[in-house]
Each structure stands twice: as structure tokens, then as C-alpha cells.
Amino acid sequence: MATVQDFSNDIRPTWCPGCGDYGIWNSIKRGLVQAGLEPHQVTLVTGIGCGSKMNDYMHVNGIHTLHGRTLAVATGVKLANPEMQVICVHGDGDSYGEGGNHFLHSTRRNLGIVDVVEDNHVYGLTKGQYSPTSRPGFKTKTSPEGAFEGPVMPLAVALVQGATFVARGFALDIPHLADLLVAAIEHRGYALIDVMQPCVSFNRPMSYAWYRERVYKVEDEGHDPTDRAAALNKALEYPGDGRIPIGIIYQDESKPAYEELIPALKAGALHAQPLRTRPDADYDQLLREFV
């Protein structure tokens, strides 16, 4: 069985000291080990942003795509090779901004992808502009008067769209986040984990202490993740005035994953199937359609 070391390489991250990405990075490696996966069985798809460089810092199949295109590329991988464990790791700008349409449709598609969103409520790699999840009034270089828009509510959007696994993690609680990842990997269909992530350089108001005061685990308070209405209430709790619920907010295992519905995938990964799936003589039927 693989160890955390097997998912590591000798490339050192370029993240700031204290960045929440370290916690997410360690949680993912730990979660992959807990799930019993080997590096070649996983494709970690990322977008553009600080945290999207994660697959450069790991020994795992990786696709480091374009800004916002993480889910679209991942969808292609999973639809062509359902045996591959596909995990997306990208930021809130990548997922909810540039890739918003892909997010909207992935949440209703239920294709078996784990979608980890590093939600630090700010743009880090471009050095401090407000993001789709920034709170109103957040002053940055592109919102000098404070952001006017309300934030995207990813968990609520996912729920309303029919997502079957909706969770929130916290970058500083590595064992908890690793467990969420394992649950997401084992889930049938699309699994969203929105991760509260401190950005120590560009989002100082949302510090470690700020998060620690607010974060609580829904499982500690008897939340029933099969209750969609209760889940929606939890999803709407943050951002608000008070607390930040983390844990599995909603899970429905009764719906088939998208890939289960595609006849061509019953025979497994497309690349392992013969180039032509039927005897050569059959292909004359295709000509007959035009005679």
C-alpha cells in the first residue's frame, strides 16, 4: 500500500509561509493513502492559481490546465477513463469565477469527480484582488471602495443544482479534511469539498484565529446529511454573521453516477478497448445509411 511519501516528490512549494495550501496539500496526500490509492491510479487536475500548482509538488498523474478549465478537462478524463480516480484541486476564482459555468453543470451532472476548491476568498497569485467569494465591502486593489457584489454561495448552489455530495473542509484541520476526501472518493458521483483556506498575505482579516473562532463540525451537532432541507440551511449559514459549518453537509448515494449511464463505458476505459469495437464487416452498415 502506498504511503504519503509515495505521493511526494522533491519539488518544494512556492507558497507563502503559513499558506492554507500546505494543509490542503497534506490532507490530500493523507486522504489518497487512506483511500488505498496508488499514484498512477489518480489524476489530479488543477487550474491556475497558487493552490493549482499542487500537482507540480506531488508524485501523481497531473493535468495543470488553464484558468477555470479544471472541471472541463477533468470531465473529459473521467468520461474517457472511468477507472481513473479524478480529483480536481483549484481555487475559488478558478472554480466559481472563470470556471463558473463548468461548476454549474458539474454540480448537476453527477460525474464521479472529486472537486476540492481552495476557497481563500481572494486572488493570491495575481497579488490581492477580490474573488467571487469575497464578502461585500472587501477592499482590494480592484475593489478600492470595497466589493459591491454579494458572494457566490457554492454549497447552496451545488445543493440547488442537485449535487449529491456537498461538504466543507478547513485547511487547518488536516485529519478532518483527509477524512472528507476519503468520503468524497468513495461517493458515487460528483463530490464538492469547499475548503476554508486562510491567505496570510492578501486576506489578512480572515486569519487563522478568525477561522478558528467560527468553524464547527456539523457532525458534532447531530446534523443529518441525508436531509436536503437541513443541508440547505447549513449551506446558507455561511457567509453570515456567525459560524462556519464544516463536514459533510449533504450526501445522496441513491443516484447513479453519470459514467454508469454510458453504454460505451461498460467495457471500461476507452483507451483499453479495441480501436474499432465491432467486426470490420459491420462497418459496411454505416455506408448503407447513405445509399
Place this chain on the structure above:
Amino acid sequence: MSTMDTSFCIGGEAGQGVESSGAGFVQALSRAGLHVIGVPSYYSRIRGGHNFFTIRASNEPVHAIKDTIEVLLALNAETVAEHVADIVPGGAIIVDENVEIDAALLDGRDVHLVAMPMAEIAEKHGSPVMVNTATLAVAAAVVGLGLLPILNVIEENFGKKGGKIVDANRLVAQESYDLARKRYGDVLSFQLKAQQAPERLAIGTNHAFAMGALMAGCKFYSGYPMTPSTSVMEYMAGHAVDWGLVVKHAEDEIAAVNMCIGASYTGVRAMTATSGGGFDLMTEGISLAAMTETPLVIYLAQRPGPATGLATRTNQADLMMALFSSHGEFPRVVLAPHTPQEAFATAFRAFNLAEKYQCIVIVLSDQYDASSVITCDKTGFDMQAQTIDRGKVLSAQALDALPNYQRFAITDDGVSPRAYPGISPKAVYLTSGNEHRQDGHITEDAEVTSTMLDKRMLKLEGIQGEMRAPLRFGPEDAELTLLSWGSSYGPVFEAMSLLNAQGASVNLVQFVDLWPFPSMGAQEVLAGAKRLVAVEGNGTAQFATLLRMQTGIIVDETILKYDGRGFTAQYILDRLEVK
């Protein structure tokens, strides 16, 4: 035997079944052993407007429709008003006797009015929708084609709807045919007789390419509907279950192209199809495919732009876009098949080139070619005659024998062997849109940056060696050389043939492989050209510009068309002064 050459035009408003009648009639004529071409002209609307479908049938091969018609099948009065001037002397108008047409339109014209109770016959046998069946049967009667080809197609097209519908249509066809033979069987001075001929396909570029792609082992298609490319996606979706394809109607073209990249990365032949506006959205993804050296095939069916332009019309104005879109520098291939047979073969070539050189291959078509149907000999669609080349791919066993595997290894030809992810613990690697080292990990190192660009561009040398010189038709030594690419081929060929038949000396040079530009081949073929005229469906002579850019050859004249309609031979002849 003398040449039979009859053109039909079926016209009506959207919703009257102009296109399906046209397609059915083409099929009937093809099964009657005739050479046929059918070209639809329709508005971007579901109801109303004036749509028409032009069909030319002959016992000799046909390459284009004519500007004149012998028989007009008018499903409404407007069709008569629109097309009466195109009817040749001695031609005919088939119209329901209850459709009131302006008698003044026929004044002084040598045109036979074939007024028939087609709606009444259709109604009598169950439904007025069968009026189109009646109309085709009347057309078959007046030109002497016989009813058999029509009955044949009825069987085929309505078979799925059940025996009752087939029977009703047969009765309608028979009664209409018999009455038309009796009343108008000998009014026309020309005839179109069924011929003994080998079985032919009646097919357009979209379907020929899609069928070729399926046979070439395309297993993944993602796309977003956009006229005139949509029939490619519908073909793939319609064949997915029986032929082992995954077809995804994506949320937008950006998703579509990126899904293809993801699928291709796993080691499967993947493609998408779109038109200009959708291609615009895909250009970002093309650059990702380029940087990650992921094979990708894009079928681009052009229509007039900019913006929405004319959604259901044609042009050839996206050549420069196909050649130069997307940021950065990278190798790409652009091919422009000029016939359905070529489109079929191009599908195999496109996937072979994409995988062999791990690059993007763009196949250019346009609405004219995409929506037209033309009869082709079956021999042009022989799967066994095509080759499959998947390029350098390492198996798990081959990987075991290597000390280590580098996905983007520097090689003599710039092509690094692929290893599909997941097949072996030996092949675990990063594929990045950022500049990267040979092992795939990202870098900003100055030397590696230029080395990797050189590595990718080196692939162009191999690709260049596979680009074919332009095709020449007609005499080698001619007074006039017509230069064409893509869908202008048919009308230009026709124009050349007409001129040569009158004693002129004209040839046609058709470019099929457009990028990397076959400069050497172009120079050889065009070396002796005395008068070079570029014929293009755009307003700025894009191909002539490309030719000059790549070879220094300057054309003498251009004949351009950018009104959204395809070329006709007459349009070209009208603009040529041939001494």
C-alpha cells in the same frame, strides 16, 4: 447516349418539409442510378421564410448546381414568384391546383404549368402532410423517371413509422403519379431516365467526415450545437450506443474542447466540431492542447461572420482564423477536403497526424459543403484502404524496460513517446499548460523555455513532409489557371469544364492541405501558370494572401463571393474574360 441533365428546385416556407423532400428526392434519384447533387438554401428560422432545395441530376458526373432549373416544385405561391425567372424555356412548374399563383408571372414564358390536386390526394389517403410525397411522385411522372425510385425511398424513410404510414404514402404516390402521367406525361421535351449504375452514396462533407472519424476509431466526441456543424455531433450521438462512443453535449464550446483534451490525454481519439463563433471560444483550449502536446481534431464548418453573421449560410472567411488563432507559437495542421470522399479520408489522416505529431488538426469545411449532398462511388469510402497510425505510444511492458520515463523527452523529431496515464506506475507524470521540463514539471528556466519551444516546433518538419501538393485538374499547360480551396471546388470544376468544352484552355489547382503550407508543391504546380485567378468565398482573398505570404506568388485576379451563398459556375464565368 445523349446527356440528360435536369435541375429541380423544391421551394416552400420553413416547416413545409422542403429539406426532407429534397433529401428524399436526392436519394430517389441516386437509387435511380443518376449522378446527383442537392444544395439546400434555408433561413435560420423554424417557420415561414422562403426555403428551397436545388437538385441537379444527370447520367454524367455533376460537380455543382446550375443557375437555371428545368422543373420547379412549388409548395407555395411565393416559390413560383421567386424562381420562375430561373426556369429554362420548355421547363415546368409543379404546383397544387389550389395554390393561387399570379398568372402574370407566366405571361410570355415558355413554361408548362403542371397543376395537380396533390393536397386533395394526400388528404384522401389520410393526411395533408403527404402532399410532399405527391409532389415528388408528380415530378417523377413528368420527367419520365418512373415511380419505383420514389416508392423505394418511401419504404425506407417511413418504414420506422409503421406499415400504415408507408402504405398511405405509397397510395398517394401511385395516384399522383398515374394522374400526372395521364395529364402531363408527354409535355416535356427532355427526359430523365433511371440508369444502370453501381450503388452510390448520396452524402455531404459533415456526414462523410463523421463516418470516417467513427471508422478511424474516434471514441470521444464533445461539442455544442452550432450550424452548420451540428449534423456531425448528431451523427456521433446517434451512433454512440451501437459503436462504442462517448458523446457529450457540453455546457459550452469551452467545455467541449477541454473535455476533448482530457479524453485525448487518457489515450483515446477525441474530436469536436463547431463553426466560427464556437471556434473562437475553443481557441484558448487549442493553446492548452498545443502546450500539453495533446492530440486534438477540430472540424470547423464555416459560416459568414463576424458575430452571428448569417447562421445558415456559407463562406470561406475563417481560413486565417484556422491558421493563426490562439496565443503563442506551436505547430498545427489545417486541412480542407473538397469532396465527401476526401472528407472521409481526411478523418483518418486528421487523427493519424494529430496522434503522430501530438498536435492540433483543424479540418475546414463550410455550410455549402456541409449541407449539400452529392452522389459518390462507394469505392471512395473503403475503410480498409485507409491506414491507422497512433504514433509513438509505450505499452506497460515497454515502460518496464526503460530506466525512467519522461513524457516530454527531447527526441530527434520533436515527438516524445506517450504513455497513457494509469497503465503503469512507471508512467506517472505532470502535463502542464505552463512551460515545463522534459519530465513535465513546470519551469521558468530560460534555456529550457527555448529548448522546449524548439522541440515542439521541430515536429513541423515531419508534418511538412506529409503535406501534399495542390491537386491539378484539367490540362497541365493552360492559358488560365483557376485557384481554389474547399467548397469552391465543384463550381470551379464546372466552370473549367464548360470553358474547355468551348475550346478554351483552363485548368484548376485545388489546395487541400493548407498548413503547414505546401510551398514547394505549390511552386511546382503553379510554376508555368500564365494567368492565375483565385476563386474564394470571402471578401479579402485570404488564400491568395496566404499563397503570396508563403511562396511570393501573386495571383493576377481574384473572383470573390461573400453574400452568404455558394459559388455557381455561371457566377465565375460572368467574371472571367476568356480570350
